[in-house]
Structures are given as structure tokens and as C-alpha cells.
Amino acid sequence: MSVILFCDGVYKTYNPSRPNEVRALIDVSLEIEQGSFTLLRGPSGSGKTTLLGILGALDRPSRGRVLLDDRDLARCSGDALATVRRRRIGFVFQNFNLLPRLPAWENVSIPLIPTGMAEQDRRKKALSLLEKLGLGDRTHHAPEELSGGEQQRVAIARALINGPDVIILDEPTSNIDAEASSLLMQILADLQREGKTIIASSHDEDLFHRADRIFELRRGALAFSRAPSAALSRPLC
Amino acid sequence: MLKHLALFHIAADNIARHRLRSLTVVLCLIAILSPFLSAISILEGVKAQSLLSVDEGADIYVTMDLFGRNGVIPIADAAAIKTMDGVFEAVPRVVGRIAINGRSAVLLGIPIDRRTYDLTIIQGAPPQPGEVAIGKKLAQALNLGADGQIGIGARAISIIDHVPYFMKKMYRVSGILDASADIRTADLVLMDINDAVSVYEMDGFATDIAIYTKPGASARVNEGLMKMNSAYRIQSKELVKTYVERGLNTRGGVFTALYLVAIAVAVPAVLVSTGIGLPERKKEIGVLKATGWRTSDVMEMTVFETVLYAVTGASAAFLVSFIWVRLLNGFFIARLFISGTGDIPSFPVPSQFFPLPFFYAIFLALTVTMVGSIITTWRTAAVAPGEALR
Numbered sequence: 001m002s003v004i005l006f007c008d009g010v011y012k013t014y015n016p017s018r019p020n021e022v023r024a025l026i027d028v029s030l031e032i033e034q035g036s037f038t039l040l041r042g043p044s045g046s047g048k049t050t051l052l053g054i055l056g057a058l059d060r061p062s063r064g065r066v067l068l069d070d071r072d073l074a075r076c077s078g079d080a081l082a083t084v085r086r087r088r089i090g091f092v093f094q095n096f097n098l099l100p101r102l103p104a105w106e107n108v109s110i111p112l113i114p115t116g117m118a119e120q121d122r123r124k125k126a127l128s129l130l131e132k133l134g135l136g137d138r139t140h141h142a143p144e145e146l147s148g149g150e151q152q153r154v155a156i157a158r159a160l161i162n163g164p165d166v167i168i169l170d171e172p173t174s175n176i177d178a179e180a181s182s183l184l185m186q187i188l189a190d191l192q193r194e195g196k197t198i199i200a201s202s203h204d205e206d207l208f209h210r211a212d213r214i215f216e217l218r219r220g221a222l223a224f225s226r227a228p229s230a231a232l233s234r235p236l237c
Numbered sequence: 238m239l240k241h242l243a244l245f246h247i248a249a250d251n252i253a254r255h256r257l258r259s260l261t262v263v264l265c266l267i268a269i270l271s272p273f274l275s276a277i278s279i280l281e282g283v284k285a286q287s288l289l290s291v292d293e294g295a296d297i298y299v300t301m302d303l304f305g306r307n308g309v310i311p312i313a314d315a316a317a318i319k320t321m322d323g324v325f326e327a328v329p330r331v332v333g334r335i336a337i338n339g340r341s342a343v344l345l346g347i348p349i350d351r352r353t354y355d356l357t358i359i360q361g362a363p364p365q366p367g368e369v370a371i372g373k374k375l376a377q378a379l380n381l382g383a384d385g386q387i388g389i390g391a392r393a394i395s396i397i398d399h400v401p402y403f404m405k406k407m408y409r410v411s412g413i414l415d416a417s418a419d420i421r422t423a424d425l426v427l428m429d430i431n432d433a434v435s436v437y438e439m440d441g442f443a444t445d446i447a448i449y450t451k452p453g454a455s456a457r458v459n460e461g462l463m464k465m466n467s468a469y470r471i472q473s474k475e476l477v478k479t480y481v482e483r484g485l486n487t488r489g490g491v492f493t494a495l496y497l498v499a500i501a502v503a504v505p506a507v508l509v510s511t512g513i514g515l516p517e518r519k520k521e522i523g524v525l526k527a528t529g530w531r532t533s534d535v536m537e538m539t540v541f542e543t544v545l546y547a548v549t550g551a552s553a554a555f556l557v558s559f560i561w562v563r564l565l566n567g568f569f570i571a572r573l574f575i576s577g578t579g580d581i582p583s584f585p586v587p588s589q590f591f592p593l594p595f596f597y598a599i600f601l602a603l604t605v606t607m608v609g610s611i612i613t614t615w616r617t618a619a620v621a622p623g624e625a626l627r
Contacts, residue, residue: 058527059623078619079531085622086529097524097626100517101254111528113247116240158528 004197005032010064012050024050026220040201042217048201056091056168057081090159094171096151098143105139108157129157149180169200248541266550267557270598273496274558277594279574282587284485291477295447296455302470309442321461323454329443331433342424346433361412366429368411374423374583376413385410391436423584504608522617523625535618547602555595562588
């Protein structure tokens with residue numbers, strides 16, 4: 001399999017040179033293969049969300065390179081990064097980040113608005129995707145009228161609407177119940193079968209067993225990386 | 238094009254969805270703009286009516302020059318002026334201010350056989366010597382009707398506790414003048430010129446002579462007057478118009494300047510009101526950026542929102558000011574532009590609504606809302622979405 005995302009010596013420091021400076025990522029280097037399911041693990045505050053944000057082109061590293069198909073995201077302009085987020089990457093936030101005043105279908109269609117697609121087509125596409133994710137009867141409900149699992153599926157539909165290659169999920173099982181979690185596993189398996197690259201951060205054992213590759217972060221640095229099938233961890237530092 | 242239409246549609250939807258924020262912004266704009274629009278409309282109305290009255294009035298006004306100011310002129314000069322070539326009529330007038338029971342009024346004395354302009358008597362009859370006709374507003378304030386008695390005097394005979402006491406002569410009220418036709422008639426006291434002369438104790442003199450010329454003879458008469466008496470102070474219709482316009486424009490300019498200062502002070506209020514739901518707005522922008530919107534897309538949507546707010550706010554303010562001026566008769570604000578008017582004007586306040594002030598209002602509303610929202614949005618939209626959502 002070819003490498004789709006590559007991090008090379010990535011650092012991320014918040015509030016640099018200030019008393020409240022936080023070094024969130026320290027010299028992180030990793031490769032993510034196309035079509036794989038990669039899991040990020042680590043204790044709270046270890047830098048998982050920061051790394052996902054950088055891999056998802058939501059944030060820039062303070063130092064280092066992030067290559068998406070040999071294109072360095074760290075050097076891209078703001079508009080170029082927006083295009084990458086629109087076309088290549090779908091991001092599912094831990095708290096879903098749905099817009100509370102919009103019904104489910106409009107939340108899903110948000111990424112299509114800047115593409116200039118007619119509202120009728122946007123609606124059709126969003127409804128079809130929600131139907132596929134089992135939310136056909138919830139399309140006009142506001143987020144607050146949906147359960148945690150349903151909200152997450154709306155967020156997944158929003159991430160998928162532009163047909164991205166890479167799906168990134170931040171703690172996808174932390175805000176949903178067991179039933180919704182099981183449904184999520186099914187959706188992720190289907191996405192992987194479609195050839196999507198999935199990157200998630202989680203403590204969930206189910207995800208741990210399904211991942212092709214696991215990276216563990218501790219205090220911003222990569223502690224080890226392994227494939228679940230491997231008998232031993234491969235220490236990195 | 239479809240993209241811009243979609244962004245416009247989303248902006249309109251946002252305004253409808255964020256009801257509290259939208260209502261607050263529009264109310265702020267109404268509060269800021271409606272006094273401005275009302276004031277300008279009243280100013281234009283007063284200006285138009287004043288210019289009309291100048292148009293309908295005499296062609297030339299003559300007084301004596303008194304150290305560069307208007308001085309009284311002999312009434313007898315009117316007869317000499319009337320014989321000049323090109324003069325149709327020469328009417329001596331006494332125009333002055335008097336106080337009646339503590340109220341300020343305008344006294345106009347003219348020969349009783351001559352009416353300088355149309356004054357409609359709505360009750361009673363025109364005044365004869367020893368009689369007066371008074372404006373409706375004054376009549377209401379003094380609780381007078383036709384056949385009533387009114388004491389008028391201009392000479393203060395004593396001052397007790399800083400209050401002047403005037404020697405007064407009693408006059409019969411012959412009639413009431415219609416106040417709806419013209420704001421000047423509301424507080425007017427109309428009497429024969431000889432009575433007016435005796436009020437001011439200026440026997441044989443008038444304050445001015447109004448000259449009506451034959452068509453095209455104005456310049457010639459002007460020259461003739463200068464030759465007749467070099468001490469004449471001659472004011473043509475055009476000059477009076479210029480004075481009226483300049484005076485009202487200055488007043489309007491001062492008001493606008495003060496108002497702009499007030500708006501500048503009000504901007505922080507709008508800033509706060511457009512900032513209602515700011516955390517939600519910040520999250521919204523972060524989500525839009527995270528899902529592939531460019532900074533320019535977010536800004537375009539915000540500009541559409543701002544324009545919609547401005548047009549809605551200015552339109553609502555226009556409607557409110559129309560109601561304020563036309564239905565509520567310029568309650569409170571009319572006194573700023575019509576001297577001697579109380580909080581509740583007792584005559585129809587003149588007003589004119591033109592498109593230009595409306596466009597000014599939109600521009601002001603745009604400025605205010607843009608300051609309130611564009612900067613905040615830009616600051617959020619320009620950062621990486623990860624940071625905006627943190």
C-alpha cells in the first residue's frame with residue numbers, strides 16, 4: 001500500500017515564548033498508508049487531538065513537514081488548505097460540532113455550499129447520505145433533537161459528503177452508547193472496504209483490535225507504534 | 238454565480254435563525270437612524286416651506302441701513318416707491334416679536350386692505366383697526382376664540398423679580414388663523430399696521446417695505462431704489478432665499494456633525510449587540526472553515542449578512558421616522574428645527590422624505606454593522622479552524 005500521509009519531525013507549540021507555553025507535539029514522525037485504519041492512543045493531554053488537527057489540515061505544525069500525497073500541508077496557503085479540507089479530508093470532531101440552528105440535512109450539506117452546487121442537489125445528496133447512515137427519518141431534526149449516536153452519524157455524513165480519501169475521527173466512541181458504538185464500527189468497516197483511509201484517536205478496545213496500525217503518544221511524543229497483530233511493541237523512544 | 242447566490246441564501250437564513258441577535262441589531266439601527274432620518278425630513282420640510290413662502294412673498298424687501306443692520310424705514314416711503322417704474326405694489330410692514338402671557342409670538346402689522354399672502358381665517362373675520370387675528374396654536378394656548386380680548390404691549394414699564402411688566406393695550410380677537418397651512422401662522426398675531434406701530438411706539442415707521450414688481454422689472458427697481466436713497470438696505474428674493482437656505486443648511490450641518498459624534502459613541506453599543514452569541518458565532522465560523530470554507534467564503538457570507546442587516550435596519554428606521562414625523566407629528570424632535578415649538582407641536586410639522594437620506598442611512602447602517610461584525614468575523618475566520626474551535 002502507498003503512503004498517503006506522512007509526518008516528518010512535527011512540532012506544535014501553543015503560546016510560544018510565553019509563560020503559558022505548551023509543547024503539544026515533539027518531533028512526531030509517522031506514515032499512514034492509503035486505505036488503512038490507524039489508531040492514535042495516549043493519555044489525556046498527550047497531543048492526540050493536536051496531531052489529528054494537523055493531519056486534518058485544521059492546524060499547522062510549528063515545525064516539521066506534513067505531506068499529503070507529497071504535498072507539504074505546512075507550506076500551503078490558507079485557501080489551499082481549505083481546498084484540501086473540502087476535497088480530501090473529512091473530520092469528525094469529538095463533540096461533533098454540529099451547528100445547533102440547522103437541521104441535520106443542512107449540517108451535512110455545509111461543505112457543499114462553497115462548491116456552488118444548487119440547493120436542490122445539495123439537499124438530495126445530503127438526504128441520500130443520511131439515508132445510507134440510517135438517519136432517513138431524522139433529516140429535518142435539529143441536533144438537539146438527536147441522540148449522541150445520531151449526532152455522530154450526522155457528523156460522519158458531513159465528513160463524507162465531498163467524498164474525501166481520508167476520514168479523521170477524534171475520540172469517536174467517547175460520547176455515544178454501546179449500541180451506537182457498534183453501529184459506528186460497522187460504518188467504519190464499510191468505509192475501509194470502500195478504500196477510505198481512516199485515522200482515529202480512541203481508548204476503545206474494539207477500535208484497538210480493528211486498527212491496522214496503532215501509534216501511542218505520551219506528553220506530545222510518539223511512544224511506540226505497532227500493528228495489533230504484532231506480538232511485541234516497537235519502541236520509538 | 239451559484240456559489241454567491243448560495244452564500245447570500247445562507248446569510249439570509251442566518252439572519253432569520255439568529256432571531257435575538259438580528260432583532261437587537263435592527264433595534265439598535267432603528268434607535269440610531271430614525272432620529273437622523275426624522276430630523277433631516279423635518280429640516281427639508283421646513284426648508285421647502287420657507288422657500289415657498291419666500292417665492293410667494295414680495296420680490297424685494299427694503300429697510301434702512303443701520304450700522305450694517307436692518308433699521309426701520311419711514312412708512313411714507315412706500316408711497317414714493319409705489320410710483321417707481323416697474324413697481325406693482327409697495328406694502329409697509331411691521332414684523333416683530335412680542336410676549337403674550339409668557340408665550341413668544343410673531344406680530345405682523347400690515348395695512349388692513351392688503352394681504353401679503355394667503356392667510357385663512359377659520360373662525361371669525363379679518364382684523365379691523367383695534368382688532369387682531371391670532372394663530373390657532375396661540376389661541377389654544379391662551380384659551381381664546383373670536384370675540385375674546387387680548388392684551389398686547391412691547392414697552393416694559395417695570396421689572397419685578399427679574400420679570401418684565403409691559404404696558405398693554407387690549408385688542409378684540411376678530412378671528413383665528415388656520416395653523417395647518419403654514420408653521421409661521423401658528424403663533425402669529427395679525428393686526429393693522431397702525432396698531433402695530435403703536436405697539437412698538439415707532440410712529441411713522443415700518444420694519445420694512447415689501448415691494449412687488451412687474452414681471453422682469455426686479456433688477457430695474459433694485460437700481461431705482463439705490464438711486465432713490467443710498468441708505469436703503471435692499472434684499473432681493475434671491476438673497477432672502479440664500480439666507481433661508483444657508484441658515485437651515487448650517488443648522489442641518491451642525492445637527493449632522495453632532496449626530497455623527499453620537500453615532501461614533503453608539504458604535505460600541507452595536508458592537509456589543511452584534512457580539513451577542515459571539516461564542517456560537519466563533520464556533521460556527523470554525524466549523525465552516527473546518528469543512529472546507531475559505532476565509533473569503535466566510536467573509537462574503539458575513540458581508541451579505543451585514544448588507545441585509547443594514548438594508549433592513551435602514552428601511553425599518555425609515556418607516557419609524559415616517560410614523561414619528563407624519564403620524565406622531567414630530568413629537569419632541571420638531572422643536573430642534575422649529576423654534577418656539579414645544580414637545581408636542583400643535584400644527585402639522587412640515588416634512589419631506591427624499592431617497593438620498595435613506596441611502597445615507599443605509600451607508601451609516603453599513604458602517605456601523607460592519608464595524609460591529611466584519612472585524613470580529615475576520616479575526617475568527619483568518620485563524621486556522623483548529624484554533625477557532627479550540
